[in-house]
Amino acid sequence: MPRIGVYICHCGENIAGAVNVEEVRKYAEQLPEVAIARDYLFMCSDPGQELIKQDIRAGLVDRVVVAACTPRTHEPIFREAVAEAGLNKYLFEMANIRDQDSWAHWHDKEGATAKAKKLVASAVAKAAFLEPLEDRFVEVTPAALVVGGGVAGMFAALDLAGMGYQVYLVEKNPSIGGNMAKLDKTFPTNDCSACILTPVMVRVGTHPKIKLLTYSEVESVEGSFGNFKVKVRRKQTYIDWDKCTGCGDCVNACPARIPNEFNEGMDNRRAVYIEFPQAVPKKAVVDLEHCLNCGKRTIGTAPRIHSKTGKPILAPCERACKTGACDRSKAYDPEGEIIELAVGTIIVTTGYRVMDKAPFKEYSPQSPNVVTAMQLERILSATGPTAGHFERPSDKEKPKTIAFVSCVGSRDKRHHTYCSKVCCMYMLKEARLIKEKYPETDIYIFFIDVRTAGKDFEEYYNYCRNLGIKMLRGRVGGVDELPGDRLRVRAYDVDLGAPVELEADLVVLATAIEPAPGLAELGRKLGITCGSEGFLKEMHTKLYPVETPVRGVYIAGCAQGPKDIPEAVSQARAASSAAAVPLTFGKIVVEPLISEVNQRKCSGCGTCEKLCPYSAIKLVEDKGRLRSHIDEALCAGCGVCAAACPSGAITLHGFTNAQISAQIKALAS
């Protein structure tokens, strides 16, 4: 007969504040097959674990139930403790009396206590049917995939490559660099963004262990932790990158004009283009959607022959190309190329995008002089549309009065309820850069709260105020266009307790940071989820901030939530070290919680084979009869087969029929 030990955690006040622990302990003590029931302030702490270990070592218990928080975070910790004391670690079960009981029924102490008893009874009932299981080990592919080539992705890739692992860096744009490449200066030190970023881009581009896959996107992810099989679609560039030298001759020859995404639509690029002058790799791509097909000749068709000279009539881009990289007669596959990668771990660093000004009708987005902060960043940048000359878009005049509007789309129920975190600091930075260069400029920042938490941030804020940048507390209600390209800002000054109006030459909207487009879809491919705000969810906010519920998949940077560069880089380097652990270890433990077929009961009907979402089941001939066979490496332990098997021949270890039935009985009675 099993001897079950029940250990109830107070979790400080977290459980004990709603659940009468002593009452639950007494109840547990009299449950059938329970040998001992104890409680402790923090069961997961060293003395708490020691309580369990001592009882196992003394031979008092041979199965363990811990009633505490969620098994999703703490099951591995207790299993380890159980194993250390010499018991099979799968002879352990948890009752979730915190996350799903005390916290959720805080004001109903009686109800919470009664529920805790039931949950303990259910765990005890299951524990009686637990069976010892053995861990399996799987070899790890010593390579990693990093999705997203912004500053976070680049550092994650460099760290892993520096440890000697093969890294594949996938970036959807033609160049790595991400949003940081668009910035002029960076707070709080006012480093030139390009000066600190471009050398890193070069290092990434030339590192022998990093394979850059730009203009590419993740198509599908198969396999599991340690052995992911990733298909990457390399979009069609219509330029032979092996031959392209990035000279830009084709770009200069192209007659098409399309709003330039890199300069936030404030100038034009060509249909054949290099993303920006410092691009890595510095290669051209043809934007086929906007290509004018010069001479009415579409790509992939042979040029017409000149009737007089007998020479082919080439398109301007082809004519300009000296290396033969631009060859429009080549039949390119518009679908691009699929590249298959085998990696052990994956880091997602897809970054963010800033909201467009268009949804904010109250701020006159149709005016060219109402710009987003990212647009101002490009205006200030030496590589921007004005080559760093500070001028407003409508008439190229230097603005004399500038108004910044904070929290545009952030902290706003109509758009995003979260704080974008970096806007206060980048508004101050942009204001400071302007004020330092042109002290006569009047700058007003309308804010709701100034949030400058961070090392040296508050000092930066004070410095800006001392420069004479005026801070006004109050939400801006509207921006109106006035004659002479002037703008009227209407706001409510909370400190004055009165409405205020201000005329400005330029209005800057600090628009919200949003998840990168397609993030939810990428999350689905990887099996990780987004929170309500659309950013990827980490496994545990405090303790496992770069891990995800899918083992082997890590997240960093703004894919996880809005953050500044120092934070994004710290997180990226944390993710790379977490992702390197299994690569270094070389093999990983796979829980044996998978399905097993009882060959004698199996009728060979094939129901399970059709239903298995992981294609882990095959019908194999055995002694002249078909029998279901499960590939242990592919089985993910979902139990669909066990639920569907009409013969009851399949057992899912860890969630057997007997175990679940016992739980149901304990909960329902």
Next chain:
Amino acid sequence: MQFEPKIIAFLCNWCSYAGADLAGSLRFQYPPNVTVVRVPCSGRVNPMFILKAFFTGADGVLVGG
């Protein structure tokens, strides 16, 4: 006395069970008459489990996945 239904919820470890954890960590309050059986996937829920729950005294069953 008011009728308090006894509800058994079969929740997938990866989504709805995680959701129930999240509800707790956000301190969302709900009645305590729902108790959870953690399953590795809602596909693990054999219809017999649902019937068994009703036979042994449950008034309602929730399958989340």
